Amino acid sequence: MNSWAGYAWLKDHFKLPVTQRLSILSQIGRDRKTNVQDGVRYETYRPSSQPDNNPVAHLAFALKHEGIHLELLSHAFANIDKQALATWIASEPSGQYARKAGFLYEWLTGDTLPVPQVSGGYRNLLNPDQVVTADTPIKNARWRINDNLPGTPDFCPIIRRTKMLDLIKDYNCAERLQDMENDYGADMMTRSAVWLTIRESRASFAIEHEGDQKSKIHRFALAMGQYCGRFEAPLTSAALTELHDNILGTSTIRHGLRQSPVFVGSGTQEMGSYVHYVAPDADDVEPMLKGLQTFMEKTKSKNPIIRAAVASFGFVFIHPMADGNGRISRFLINDTLRRDSALPEPLLLPISATITKSTTSRSSYDRILEQYSRPLMDQTTSDIRFGERKTYPDGVVSDFEFSGSDTLRPAWRYPDLTEQSEYLFHIIHETIEYEMRNQIQSHQAHVKARERVKDFLEGPDEHIDRIIRSIEMNNGQISNKLKKEFSALADTTISEPIREVVTHYVAHRSQHQHYDPQAEIEALQQEKDKPDAIVLY
Numbered sequence: 001m002n003s004w005a006g007y008a009w010l011k012d013h014f015k016l017p018v019t020q021r022l023s024i025l026s027q028i029g030r031d032r033k034t035n036v037q038d039g040v041r042y043e044t045y046r047p048s049s050q051p052d053n054n055p056v057a058h059l060a061f062a063l064k065h066e067g068i069h070l071e072l073l074s075h076a077f078a079n080i081d082k083q084a085l086a087t088w089i090a091s092e093p094s095g096q097y098a099r100k101a102g103f104l105y106e107w108l109t110g111d112t113l114p115v116p117q118v119s120g121g122y123r124n125l126l127n128p129d130q131v132v133t134a135d136t137p138i139k140n141a142r143w144r145i146n147d148n149l150p151g152t153p154d155f156c157p158i159i160r161r162t163k164m165l166d167l168i169k170d171y172n173c174a175e176r177l178q179d180m181e182n183d184y185g186a187d188m189m190t191r192s193a194v195w196l197t198i199r200e201s202r203a204s205f206a207i208e209h210e211g212d213q214k215s216k217i218h219r220f221a222l223a224m225g226q227y228c229g230r231f232e233a234p235l236t237s238a239a240l241t242e243l244h245d246n247i248l249g250t251s252t253i254r255h256g257l258r259q260s261p262v263f264v265g266s267g268t269q270e271m272g273s274y275v276h277y278v279a280p281d282a283d284d285v286e287p288m289l290k291g292l293q294t295f296m297e298k299t300k301s302k303n304p305i306i307r308a309a310v311a312s313f314g315f316v317f318i319h320p321m322a323d324g325n326g327r328i329s330r331f332l333i334n335d336t337l338r339r340d341s342a343l344p345e346p347l348l349l350p351i352s353a354t355i356t357k358s359t360t361s362r363s364s365y366d367r368i369l370e371q372y373s374r375p376l377m378d379q380t381t382s383d384i385r386f387g388e389r390k391t392y393p394d395g396v397v398s399d400f401e402f403s404g405s406d407t408l409r410p411a412w413r414y415p416d417l418t419e420q421s422e423y424l425f426h427i428i429h430e431t432i433e434y435e436m437r438n439q440i441q442s443h444q445a446h447v448k449a450r451e452r453v454k455d456f457l458e459g460p461d462e463h464i465d466r467i468i469r470s471i472e473m474n475n476g477q478i479s480n481k482l483k484k485e486f487s488a489l490a491d492t493t494i495s496e497p498i499r500e501v502v503t504h505y506v507a508h509r510s511q512h513q514h515y516d517p518q519a520e521i522e523a524l525q526q527e528k529d530k531p532d533a534i535v536l537y
Helices: 007-014 055-065 070-077 082-091 096-109 163-168 173-184 186-207 214-227 237-248 282-298 304-318 325-339 351-355 359-379 405-413 418-453 461-473 480-485 492-509 517-528
Strands: 003-005 024-028 033-037 040-045 138-140 145-147 263-268 272-278 384-391 397-402
Touching (some): 003 007, 007 024, 007 070, 024 055, 055 082, 055 096, 070 096, 163 304, 163 418, 186 325, 186 351, 186 418, 214 325, 237 282, 237 325, 272 359, 272 384, 282 405, 304 418, 325 351, 325 418, 351 359, 351 418, 418 461, 418 492, 461 492
Parallel strands (some): 024 040
Antiparallel strands (some): 003 024, 138 145, 263 272, 384 397
16 A cells, blocks of 8 residues: 655654645655656655655755745644754755755744754755746845745745646737737727726626626726726835725725735525635735835746736735726736736726636636635534624724634745636637637627718717617617607608618628637647747746
8 A cells, every 4th residue: 555755744743734635745765757647746666765754854855856835834844843953954054955844844834943053055945947936036045945936935936837837928918919910900909998998897896796887887887997007006004005995996895905804705684694715914015015026126037927926816815905806816817918918008908807707607706716715614514603793993893703813824924826827818819819809809890890880870979879789789770769760760761771781790790709718728839839839938
């Protein structure tokens, strides 16, 4: 029977409350082999590789063979004997894995190990071929380690370099948008910017089940146009407060970063609340945001889509505001793409519109959020309760109590955002290649229909548009109500050619392309495999 080694052994040995899965699972068996299943790599090593039966030996094995899992290490270092760790490092002062262990222990715990000066050449902490790292490593003289972690001890997301994310580096948003401009013209792209922004705003509110609030929709659209790519540091308290007030309006009840507990839940007064996600403690919010801002500063040369995913999902999982977190998180996608020169002004990608275009699409968005949140809640269900109502410094009155913060803090601080990055790539690709093209084609068809209708009936654009919409909504027929509103339509020599024109262009507009994710992945892979391709990350 095979036995676990490395991180899996540490997790089982200490009963660590790790919520994020291990992407590599090592075991000792008869033969050396590798098997990949459901995104997890199972590595089997021969008995000669069996670590000694103690935590330090399995820690060394994990760092050598399995990379770095910050959440698990944070829990493990709270259980591993500090002196045993120091003794190992002192016995191997030039060993790279001993030095990595020492650096990580002090970085994660803030505690100092009693060890003498180490030696040996500088080594990268993270393998840049395996995970996203900081652009410029910082030399740590104490451990002779190149610290290329992309964040801070308060917040440091990990993004693994999967086969899917490897495809992203071949996809250039700015080039694809330029191709679209070449196809449809600069004027059409400029005109489309306004209604694409409104569409994104409306869809973003629909995600929050507030799709019928017109004033809020227009306010969010204006805020997106005004602030996208404009803040020097968008994740500071001052920038977020200004953005929050402009999205929600100055009449919002709470301003600035929250100072109270918050959870995402559902339910009714009769049935009670079901908690889907508990956000980090209020005291942790600002340090975590600074860590997220540090990630954005340390990774400026990395792919804009990955950076946009980290900004958006990192923000929504920190959940720093009392309200509006979802809208701001989706704003940050366009904001990051604009900053990274992947999205030219004044265009905004209608990301939320793609997310909400169908029940399946919306479910996929919910699923990618739950992929992170559900394991956290499964680990701490018994730590949630509703007790006496309490007033917090920001004025929030709440009866929500949570005693599982120490358990979840490593998961909050060190989220693996690999799958969220893959998800956003699909959404951006679908938005640019299908949703935007289909919308522009629809708009073109509408403009042409309007021009042709004016061959038979003169009038302002808003009246002609009203006629076109009515005929479209009535399945190609002119209703009696429309004839009463526009008496000229009672004349069949006018109304019949108008009806035919509108029917023709509506039919043309409905001939949209449909997104097939698997086909697109295969096409991207074929493009990537061309022998003369030059790829820069």
